[in-house]
Amino acid sequence: MGKILFIRGGAVGDFILTMPAMRLLRENLPDVELEILGYPAIAELAVATGLADRIRSLEDGRLAPFFAPGARLDPDYCAYLAGFDVVVSYLYDPDGYFAANLKLAGVGTLLTCPFRPVEEAPFLPAAVQFAKPLEQLALFLDDASLVLDYPMPSDPPVLPTKGERGTGGPLIALHPGSGSPKKNWSFEAWVEVLAGLHERNRETHFLITSGEAEETVIGRFRALLDEARLPYTHLSERRLVDLGAIYGQVDYFLGHDSGISHLAASAGAAGLLLFGPTNPEIWAPLSSRMAVLRSPDASPAGIRVSDVLDAIDSESYSPPLRR
Helix, strand or coil, X not given: CCEEEEEECXXXXXXXXXXXXXXXXXXXXXXXXEEEEEXXXXXXXXXXXXXXXXXXXXXXXXXXXXXXXCCCCCHHHHHHXXXXXXXXXXXCCCCCHHHHHHHHCCCCEEEECCCCCCCCCCCCCHHHHHHHHHHHHCCCCCCCCCCCCXXXXXXXXXXXXXXXXXXXXXXXXXXXXXXXXXXXXXHHHHHHHHHHHHHHCCCCEEEEEECHHHCCCXXXXXXXXXXXXXXXXXXXXXXXXXXXXXXXXXXXEEEECCHHHHHHHHCCCCEEEEECCCCHHHHCCCCCCEEEEECCCCCHHHCCHHHHHHHHHHCCCCCCCCC
C-alpha cells in the first residue's frame, strides 16, 4: 500500500474531528503517502502537523461530473484517482453516484465514510465514528484525543509578554462566535465573564479571535469590551494553522461548539466550552484539558454568568485568577 487519498469536505470542526483517523493511518502506515482532497485553507492543518503529505483542492471543476450518473468523466482526473491504492471518502453521497463514478474511474479500494456522525444512542463521539471505516484496513482507533504541534507563523502577532502582564498574569483567549447563532452565548454575558475574571486578577489580558462568521458583529463586541475597559488584543482572519499555534501558547481558552474550539483543543489548550443545542457526547473535543458546560435545557441562553465563573474555578487547568 503506497498511496492513500482522504476526501474530506465540511467545515473546520468536521475536518479536525477526522484528523484522529488520519493520525491512525500515519502512525500505523508511516511510509504511505497520504494526500487530502479538500479545502486547502482547512486541509493545511493536516500537512502542517505531519498527518498528510499534500493537498489537492476539492473545488476542481473536473470533479463536478463525479456527482452525476452517466456523466462524462475527465480522463486525466480518472487517472489521478486511480493512482491511489485506497480512497477514503467522507463526501455526502446519498444516491451513491460519487462512489459509483470513483469505481468507474478505476479506484480499486474505496472506503465510504459518514459525512456526519449518527446522533442517536449510544451517542458515540464523532471522531470515533469517523475512524470506524478504517477497521476495514485492520486499523482500530484506541485514542480519539488529539494534541498537535502547529508551527508558529513567520509573522506572529504582537501579544503582551508575561512581564508586561505582570507576574503570573494569564492570557485568556475567547472566540465568541461559531457557525450558527443558535450555538452562541450573548456578547453581553461574555463581557460579564471577562470582567469577572479581570476583577479577580488585574494582570489578566484577553485575546479575542474572530473569523468570517463574526465579521459583521465583532465590532459591537469590541465596543462592549472597550466600554468595560477590559485589556484585550484582537486577531481576525488569521490562517487556521497560525491560530492553532497561538492557541497552544495561551493559558486558557473560552468558546462555544465551533470549529475554532476544536482547533484550540487540538493545540492542547486548556479551557471551557459552552455547548448547546448540540450534544457534547458526540461533538465535543475529546480532550481532558477542555471542559464542557451545558444548561439543563441544552440552550446556551440557559447558561448563567455565575455558572461559567464557577465552572472555571472548578477546573484543575484554570488560569491563575486571583492576585
